[in-house]
Amino acid sequence: MSDVIELLEKMGSDARLFQAVDDEIALALADAKVDALIGEAILSGNAHDLHALLNVEPQSCFQTFPQREDEDEEEQEGDDSEEGGESSKQSGKARALEFA
Secondary structure, eight states, X not given: OHHHHHHHHHHHHOHHHHTOOHHHHHHHHHHTTOOHHHHHHXXXXXXXXXXXXXXXXXXXXXXXXXXXXXXXXXHHHHTTSGGGHHHHHHTTSEEEEEXX
């Protein structure tokens, strides 16, 4: 599995390989001696199959940003005008990131 991780890391950090055509990626997979099924999942861009083949679960991280009291007052004032905008409305919402 470490060969696969190293190759994926290299693909993410090497712009030439990141934008390469399938033939070039297939050569890189062969050079890294990656299993054929895993290579097919990488070439097809199928993250679900890749997770299953590597026996890993995708990780999710949720982070909330609490709204400060002074922002709450500004939002109430901003509701009367259109300048309240999206920035104050989004300050108390949760944001999610998924790591593969």
